[in-house]
Each structure stands twice: as C-alpha cells, then as structure tokens.
Amino acid sequence: MATPLYIGIDLGTTNSTAAAFDGEKLTLIRNAQGANLTPSVVRIDARGAVTVGDRARRLIDSDPQNTRSEFKRLMGTSQALEFAAAKLSKRPEELAAEVLKSLRKDVEQQLGVAPTCAVISVPALFELPQSAATSEAARLAGFSRVELIQEPVASALAAGWSADSDEGSWLVYDLGGGTFDVSLLETRDGLLRVVGHDGDNFLGGRDFDQAIVDEVLAELLRTQGVDIRRADPRHATSLRKLKRAVEEAKIELSRTDELPLLVPGAFETDNGPVDVDVVLTRARVEAACAPLVQRSINVCLRLLASHGLEPSQLGKVVLVGGPTAMPSLRAQVQAALGAPFATDLDPMTLVAQGAALYAASSGLDGRPTATSATPQPSGRKVWLQYPAMSSDLSPHVVGRLVEGDSGPKPALVRLVRADGGWSSPDSPLSAEGAFVLSVELVPRKPNTFRLEGIGADGKPVPLSPASFTIVQGLTLSDPPLSRSIGVALANNAVRVYFERGAPLPARRTFRQRTVEAVAKGSTGNVLRIPIVQGELEWAHLCRLVGALEIRGDQIKASLPADAEVELTLELDRGGRLSARALVPALSQVFEQVAQLQVPDATPESLQEGLTAARERLSLLRSSAFRRGVPAVVASLAQADQALAEIERDVEAARGGDADAGQKARRGLLDLDAQLEQAESGLRWPELEETVREELAVASSWVAQFGSPTEQKLLDEAMRACERARAGRQAVELQRHLRSVRKLGNAAFYRHPSAWEWQFDSAASRVSEASDVAKAEELVQRGRRALEQQRREELRQVVEQLWRLLPEDAQERRLAHDSGVR
Amino acid sequence: MSLTDRDVFSRFRENAFHVLGLRPSCTRMEVEREGQKLLAMLELGLSEAAHYDTPVGRMPRTAELVRSSMATLRDPATRLQHALWAQLPPGTPAAQAPAKEEPAPWPEAPVRLGWRRPE
Numbered sequence: 001m002a003t004p005l006y007i008g009i010d011l012g013t014t015n016s017t018a019a020a021f022d023g024e025k026l027t028l029i030r031n032a033q034g035a036n037l038t039p040s041v042v043r044i045d046a047r048g049a050v051t052v053g054d055r056a057r058r059l060i061d062s063d064p065q066n067t068r069s070e071f072k073r074l075m076g077t078s079q080a081l082e083f084a085a086a087k088l089s090k091r092p093e094e095l096a097a098e099v100l101k102s103l104r105k106d107v108e109q110q111l112g113v114a115p116t117c118a119v120i121s122v123p124a125l126f127e128l129p130q131s132a133a134t135s136e137a138a139r140l141a142g143f144s145r146v147e148l149i150q151e152p153v154a155s156a157l158a159a160g161w162s163a164d165s166d167e168g169s170w171l172v173y174d175l176g177g178g179t180f181d182v183s184l185l186e187t188r189d190g191l192l193r194v195v196g197h198d199g200d201n202f203l204g205g206r207d208f209d210q211a212i213v214d215e216v217l218a219e220l221l222r223t224q225g226v227d228i229r230r231a232d233p234r235h236a237t238s239l240r241k242l243k244r245a246v247e248e249a250k251i252e253l254s255r256t257d258e259l260p261l262l263v264p265g266a267f268e269t270d271n272g273p274v275d276v277d278v279v280l281t282r283a284r285v286e287a288a289c290a291p292l293v294q295r296s297i298n299v300c301l302r303l304l305a306s307h308g309l310e311p312s313q314l315g316k317v318v319l320v321g322g323p324t325a326m327p328s329l330r331a332q333v334q335a336a337l338g339a340p341f342a343t344d345l346d347p348m349t350l351v352a353q354g355a356a357l358y359a360a361s362s363g364l365d366g367r368p369t370a371t372s373a374t375p376q377p378s379g380r381k382v383w384l385q386y387p388a389m390s391s392d393l394s395p396h397v398v399g400r401l402v403e404g405d406s407g408p409k410p411a412l413v414r415l416v417r418a419d420g421g422w423s424s425p426d427s428p429l430s431a432e433g434a435f436v437l438s439v440e441l442v443p444r445k446p447n448t449f450r451l452e453g454i455g456a457d458g459k460p461v462p463l464s465p466a467s468f469t470i471v472q473g474l475t476l477s478d479p480p481l482s483r484s485i486g487v488a489l490a491n492n493a494v495r496v497y498f499e500r501g502a503p504l505p506a507r508r509t510f511r512q513r514t515v516e517a518v519a520k521g522s523t524g525n526v527l528r529i530p531i532v533q534g535e536l537e538w539a540h541l542c543r544l545v546g547a548l549e550i551r552g553d554q555i556k557a558s559l560p561a562d563a564e565v566e567l568t569l570e571l572d573r574g575g576r577l578s579a580r581a582l583v584p585a586l587s588q589v590f591e592q593v594a595q596l597q598v599p600d601a602t603p604e605s606l607q608e609g610l611t612a613a614r615e616r617l618s619l620l621r622s623s624a625f626r627r628g629v630p631a632v633v634a635s636l637a638q639a640d641q642a643l644a645e646i647e648r649d650v651e652a653a654r655g656g657d658a659d660a661g662q663k664a665r666r667g668l669l670d671l672d673a674q675l676e677q678a679e680s681g682l683r684w685p686e687l688e689e690t691v692r693e694e695l696a697v698a699s700s701w702v703a704q705f706g707s708p709t710e711q712k713l714l715d716e717a718m719r720a721c722e723r724a725r726a727g728r729q730a731v732e733l734q735r736h737l738r739s740v741r742k743l744g745n746a747a748f749y750r751h752p753s754a755w756e757w758q759f760d761s762a763a764s765r766v767s768e769a770s771d772v773a774k775a776e777e778l779v780q781r782g783r784r785a786l787e788q789q790r791r792e793e794l795r796q797v798v799e800q801l802w803r804l805l806p807e808d809a810q811e812r813r814l815a816h817d818s819g820v821r
Numbered sequence: 822m823s824l825t826d827r828d829v830f831s832r833f834r835e836n837a838f839h840v841l842g843l844r845p846s847c848t849r850m851e852v853e854r855e856g857q858k859l860l861a862m863l864e865l866g867l868s869e870a871a872h873y874d875t876p877v878g879r880m881p882r883t884a885e886l887v888r889s890s891m892a893t894l895r896d897p898a899t900r901l902q903h904a905l906w907a908q909l910p911p912g913t914p915a916a917q918a919p920a921k922e923e924p925a926p927w928p929e930a931p932v933r934l935g936w937r938r939p940e
Contacts (some may be wrong), residue, residue: 189850193895347894392854398861434867436858503892507885800884
C-alpha cells in the first residue's frame, strides 16, 4: 500500500508554510530557495508574469505599484488590488491562490506528487466571508478538496503530537503578522478539546511595526517640526519603506541595545526632502510595543476568566508566530501568565505541521485520484468506515457489503493487523451484510489491517479493499465553531442557530415568520433574512455575514404577512455556510445566500461611525461621573484608547490604506460592543434589581409547578447568577438570567390561568395589529374559547395574536432590515 | 400542550446519553468510541443504529445528533445537565410525549431540506 500524503498549509499574512505527514513523520516543505517560509507576497510585471515569495518581497519597496503583500487581511472584502504595469486588478483571494499554487508546486518538487487536497489554517476569529474566500483561493490554486482548521487548534495538535504525555490545560498564544489568537485547550486521555477561543482579528506583528513607525514620526515632528500624516497619499510609498526599515531594525534589536535608523530623503514635503535619522533603542521599541503586548495579555486573561481559571492553573503556554521571538514580549507574557513556555517547538512552522496532522485525522489524502485509480484488487466490494486517525487504542471498524456487487459472499470476516501482533475473532455478517469490529492499535504508529473474508465452505473470499490504515495519535474529532451564528430578527434580537463551540459540521432548522407581505412580481419587494455572527444578544452588535433574500419576482404567489418560513442553516467542517428557506405556503425553496462579504469600509462611512462613537462616549462619561460609578469611568479609559487607535486607522484609510480601513471598521464594531457593556455597567443597580425580582418570580413558579429536575436546574442557574453578580459581569448575568426566565416560564405556563392572562394582555393591544380585522376576529374567538374553557384553542389564539402585533421600525432597521420574527 | 412543555420533552428526546446509548457514569473515552461507532453505522445505513430509546419513546438518530451529543458530553458543564435529565426515571408528568409529531408542511419538505432521503 503506497504511503499517504497529508498536506497542511499555513497561509499567513506575512509568510506561508507547507508541511506533509505520511502517517508517521512530519516533513516541512522547502521552496525553490531551500527555505521553509515563503513570503506571502505577489508581484505581477508588465507582461503579466507572476512572481511569488522572496523574489517578489525584494521588490516591494522599489516597485510597490506591482507588488502586493498582506492581502490576507483583506480576504472576504470586495477590495481589489491594482497591478499598474499589467493593468490588472486582483481580488485578495486570487493573490492568496498564487501563494497556494507556489506552495503546491514546492510539494510536487519535493515529494513528486501535486496534492489535490489539503488543510489550510485560518485565524480562529476569521468571519465566515473570510473563511469562504480562503476556500475559494484553494480552489483557484487547483485543490479539488480543502478543509480549514483554526490556527490555534493546528498549533495545539502539532504541540500535542510531539509531546509524550501532556495532560491538563494549555494556552496557545498565537501572534501572527496580522492577527492574534489565543486558545484554551485541554488534553485528557489522548483527546484534545478546545475549551475556548478569544483573540483580536486586527492585532499582529504589523501593528508592532506601525507603533514604532508612529514613534519615529513623532520624533520627526518633535525635532524637525515635520508633520507626516498617514492620511496624505503622497507619503504612502515612503511610509511603506520606513516600515520595512523599522521591521528589520526591530529584529536586530533583539540582539543589540541600540541601532541607528537612517533613511535619507525618506519623505517629500512642500519644503523639500526630509531625512529620517533617529537612534532606536531596545528600551524605546519595547516601550512602543508594550501596550500592544498588554492588549494581547488582556485577551488571554479574559479567556481564562471566562472559564473560571487562574493563570496559575495553566500547565504551559505554546508560543506561535514570528513576533513571539521578541525577548520583551516573552518576558511580559511570562510575567503575566506565569506558566512555562513549551520548548523545542518551532513557532514559525507549528501551524502548518498541525494542519497536516489534521488532514490525516480527516482522511484527506492529497494524492491525486489517478494514483489510487491503479487497478483495484478484485474481490467482493465492502463499504468501510473507520477513523483515519484515532486517539482511542480500540476504535471500531464498521463494514457493509456493497449491494448489487456480484461475486462470492463471505459468511465471516476478520481483521488482521499487518505486523501479525493482533487479529479479530471471526465475525458473522448481519442480515444487512454488515459487521462491527473493534481493533487494537499500536500507539503512535500507522496501523495497517488486512480485511479477510471466509466463505461458508471455509475457503478465503477476497474482499475489496483488502487493507486499510489507521494512525494512532492525538486527535481532534470535530472542529468547534469559533463564534455563534444566528438570524437577526425584526425586533433586533438574535435567534441563535449554532452556539459558539458547536461541533462542525452542523445543521439546524427553525421556523420563522414574515413580518410583512411580499407582493408577487415586485422586484423592489424583498423578504430579507440576515445571518449574523457574534456573541451579543442584539443583532446590530453582531457581524452581518450574509443574507438570504426572497424577492417578489421569484415567488409563485404573493406572500402574506405572518407566513411561515422554515429556515435551515448548515455549516460544513471548514465553517462554510449555506442557508435554505422553505416557504410552505408557496411550496418553494430559496437557497441563494447573498453578500457573503465583509462590508466595505469607505472613509466617509468610517468617519460617520467615528463621530457617533465619540458622542456616545462623551455622553456615557458624563453620565458615569454624575452617577459616581468609578468602574465604568475606568472602563471608558480603554474605550478612549480604542477610539484614538480607530482615529489613526481612519486617517490612514483616507490616505488609501484599505487594510487600515477594514481594521477601523472592525474596531468601531468592537468599540460599540465595549460601550454597550459600559452602559450596562451604568445600569448595574437596575440590573441587580431586575435579577432579584426575576429570581423571586421564577423560584415561586418553579416551586409550585416545576419538576424536581427543573428545581435542580434553577438552583444551578441561580448559583451562576450569583457568581456573575459577585464578579459584576453584566453580559454573563444576563445570559444566566435568560435560563432562569426560561425555567420560570416553563412552570408559569402550567398555571391553569396562564393563557387567560396572556390573552388579556394581547387583546388590549389589538388596535396596533398589522391586520386589525383578523386580530379582532381572533379576540372574539379567544373570548368564546375562554367562556367554554377550551385552553388549547385559547393558547393558539394568543400565539396568533402575538404574531400580528408590530415590531418597532427603529429596531428592525438596527436588525439589518430583517423581515422575519 | 404549551411550547414550554415541548422544551421539557426535547430535554428527554435529545438527551446526549440517550442518543449515544450510554449511562451517565461512562468515561470520556467511551463517549468517543461509541460516537465514532454510531457515526460509522449511520453512514452505512445500518438499521441497528437508526433509532434510540428514551423515556418518552423511540426516536430517530441522525449523524448531527450524535456529533452534537458527543460535543455535549465532552464539556463537563453541559454533561452535568444532561446527566441530571438522564437519571430522571421515565414517566414523570413533564416527560409526556406530544400526541403526535407535527406533519411536514408539504410532503417533499424533509427531502428538499436534506433531512431524509427519498424513499
């Protein structure tokens, strides 16, 4: 049996790497220059010839109009990048495809096979459009099948594979060129579990370089009175050149204490050329980067706290990514987290190695099908199901004879390990022609098994496949979803379809109802179902990642308000989303998910957002002072810092830096969520009062009408509320309060008069209904049901009345114009 | 029957221990092993894996349900919740099944939505 080829690729912002795994050993792929790292830089010359990697990187300063880097940060946006000489524009995924093509070619040169499948790593907090763009890049590069893995999970898999016995909790601190990810993992019994993720999609080594550039520009202003602004498009090339010089200086400063930085004629100004001539000291660089390192540490501490862990409970910290080589970063992280760093692991290639291991556990053999299309051994065909990689030493192998295949049928089957050390008992086939056998694996080795058939006459019956291989080692069964996904409802709430951490693939269907009618034939009339990603309970605070639209010109008949829509969302293992809406009234299914794209970030829209955030911040601050809430005042200081950073990015976006524009867009969304938290901090006394009241109400209902299990669950939820209250965690408290409310409601509706009370309340709002005549008819029906004590009918009436009551227009606009409730 | 009772019913119906056919005292490795076996059997369409028993009756088993049950039991907090419900004796008032499953909105619906293969 030929050796399998599992390929893993780390498609990085700055550098990319490929690794191969053959079931036993990991091999790093070298490029034409003999290096493991290929710079993620693409150049297209006037003839349209494409150069990738180090040769392209060397031209980034001298020929910036035709050389592009850091396009990973624009993945999933509509931002096209221009190549002036060739008069071409390319989407970020097309440029990523060039890097992937180059790596694929390197694999072919080193191992003799051009892989058709691979696993590609993406940052854990990549949004769906960014993941979709990565898959598209792989397809353009010639991969017929690709799976995505989150970078920290890949690092942990690789670190776990090389460790002998590591049980307990770990943290993977992954600081790449453009993104920061942190993951809390737990290894037990050879199983790796991702306990939680956090991160910052826009914090990376590049921001460290930018911080040092800002420091240099501040010195120019101080010493020479020259004000160089990132908003000025004239300086774009010079700033890139300065950044490159700073990047090199930063690396040198990890070995020396000070270094002169000299760039003659760096900037052209109205008063002539300006030289950059400053002395960079290690202390100065460290001071410029320290707030960014602290930002990453805060993310780590937040992740630990959200899982009730102290840094002292960590077994180790795995460092991943180039910037983690900075001595000051290591010292700062070590001081804050305390846990030892995992040694003997290469932070630059760990992700690619983990991706290759994951390809093995997914059975994603990269050899072209042509290789496996060599003449199959003849024999009765069997469908086999077994884990390609297993942490369990005794996994199951399940098989079933293929129906309709001719040839002798075995009466018994057995499995024999190729090393002769183990064989299964002879197992009879079930009535369905199937067998389930447990096998024994040799630890940390590829284990090949022969599948043997025995006829009723005791003679061997050849079976196909005749053999298969299971690799024993650390596995991650199903990748977890990094952020919750749901549908924005017209009242600005979110109906969560998949919770964060849900195993992928996943599929769920819920019934929604339309809030208004859609007229047949009208193109302007659209039912919009926005799909959002995020953890906050309001739709406008979550990221819009797609929308399913049903237009008037697509429907067979007009769709009334309050029509039922059965919406199914589906995510594959790589986190790719598809959505289907079934409208029973029309017997039609709609499947096209529109706008799977990160929204554009124009300087005008960013400025608008910035002004609004500034006003909101100032109102909040005065309110916090007036009410005397120091905790909120302190939290607003962080918001101030974030606002200043966003201002800098908006300025750079005005100067033509699309990446900074995206960073600002994301920053504004995060700031919005931060201000929302601060507002709930201000409302803390009211929230505490609400919690007290709701707990009392729920306790009373559950005590009267709840089951013993509900009582136990309520006790548990009340304890969780108390913990959140003690820690002043408003979002957590609201989350647990929802559980309390649910349990209370379950018990409440068992009260004999519950639906009567709900009916009275709904009937009092009948004049607001979207269809008053229908609502009044329902009220009459409800009254009759009440008189005749028909409770079930009364319940139905109330539910129908609820659906006719209006949603607030303002809330609907906030909810990305959702047309469903 | 109120919607909330339906929630209670689903806690029995979708209990991860029932779905995987395991006892609340099972080890973590048993969860992985049993889940892997059931997924393999479902993939091959073996009738033995097609249903599971709960205190409210026999339920159809799907690969999605098995995967999410495995994830539920990997997390100690969610495992505890499911263990509570799995230990509850059958026949409690809250555990009464609805009179009938709701019919599909139109006959081909489950197939179009990918839940069921065409007969």
